[in-house]
Amino acid sequence: MGRPRLLLVLLLLLSLTLAAGAIIIKRFSQPQPETNIIRLMEGPHSVYHLPHYIALALGFFKEQGLEVVLENTANEQTLLPALAGERADVVLVGLEEAIYSRADGSMDDVMAFAALTRRDSHFLLARKAKDSFEWAGLKEKTVITGWPESIETVLLEGLLRQNNIAPYREVTLYTNIPASLRIGAFSAGSGDFIILAEPQASMVENAGVGRVVVSLGKEAGPLPATVYVARTDFIRKNPVALQRFTNAVYKAQLWLAHHSTREAARVVGPYLRDMNENLLLRAIERYRAQETWATNPVIDPERFNYLMDLLDQSREVARRIPPEQIINNQFAQKAVETVQYVPEKEKPRWFQRLKI
Template sequence: MSTPFGADKTMTAVLSGEADIGFMGSEASIYTYNEGANDIVVNFAQLTQRAGNFLVAREEMEDFSWEDLKGHLVLGGRKGGMPEMVFEYILKQNGIDPQKDLTIDQSIDFGSTAAAFSGGEGDFTVEFEPGATSLEQEGKGYVVASLGTDSGYVPYTAFSAKESYIKENPEVIQGFTNALQKGMDYVRDHTPEEIAAVIEPQFEESDLETITTIVTRYYEQDTWAENLVFSEESFDLLQDILEEAGELSNRAPYEKLVNTEFAEEAAK
């Protein structure tokens, strides 16, 4: 297990053979396909169906509206990455021009925006967990909106591997997908408190109360689907978001970049 932060770095690890399976935003597989990759990267299990990040403000805003971002500086994500594209998609859905109505700072590395915000940079920041909750606990910020809720159901993350690896190791992919489905089943059948208690050892830097708060946020916004099947409808929506962001020159074929047979078998 290794953790290269960001879909671009994860995709590089898969393409180079450093990793057999990658967990990332599926936009990376579309980009590499359109760039003419000889051994395309195929999505075989969709994990989350909502964005997992939140908008954090410097002050509590009980009646927050996306209009409130106009004229302000927001710490955003990497250009072409799902966090930033979903954020801009929401802005456009609310009649806000990401280029003209506010300033989005995309220069800060993934994982460093919370520290930058805590240090005084920006009026708002878009944060994953545990960054969002940490800022609240420190009294440095307040979660005012969920991008996952406001963007709707988006195929945010998926597991993928090179086409050649899947063909040569179907038993590995099936076993891996079966294990993922067991995790999905557990999440479906247990409370946030029970889930937090099970995963606590994986997050030594956070206490159980913090982990429970984070899991509850994700649980209540229906982040996880009941199975891992990556539907064509979801894939089309993903490409709609890419197109709106100006990051997609040609739409990629669903049948080439998505394989549902392993997820369908795991769900039986």
């Protein structure tokens, strides 16, 4: 092959290589289309997540053009690792879990973008309940509670301190009993008190083993207890999808405010098949009475700081996390400004909309 022809071939190969490279660069430099599928993960099904199931059951996510694929895990400790491993796009967790992951550096790119609940879910049950409850009655007693870092134990310790009772010194806290064994241990005679959420609290009452004497959520006051969390990279790439997701959550919160306990139970029943109707109604009513569910998805920075104070006092958190490092309220605030819900009974009928 002559030199001119060889040179021509080389120039042609070089041109093809440059063209292919330009196509690849262009493809990857262009913004990728946003997802319309959200992989949502939560722990075991819980009545505490009620508005979340309302949004799924009534098609509020589909109204927003989203397909939400819900996956449940056996325990909540696997949720943030699933987010880190990109096996989920959004997880529903206790805010304290997100704070712990930020504080210890195990996952420093998580952001909470919407609140589902505004009070904790746990209750203090007594084996031998008196007519009126006083915190001083816990002195020299024993309480079966969660792990030391669990939100129920953190709140219990904080409430004890607020009532001038020293945790672990003036009252014994059993924090090493696995969750699956706590009711059994209490039923067998261990502990004077036990901390439980619904429906377990009602189940223990129905069995005559104990009685609810105080709500930790009511005593501790409002705080952003359960939140939706995503990684900062996913939020940056999918702002429209997350806005639609938050809109649907807010619409479910509005729906709940306009409907009865029985209506809510009927809607979420398929998601809570392990609860009979009476147990479900009782649990929903107990949570509604103390305003457990958030009325909108905005995460209050002041109440975040209150939770941060409780975690600090418990010495379970490595360092304080400022709210701006872990809270992104842009989607929640826009949802509150734009989303409306009109109950069916208040919607005008077709002939009322006619202008005659």
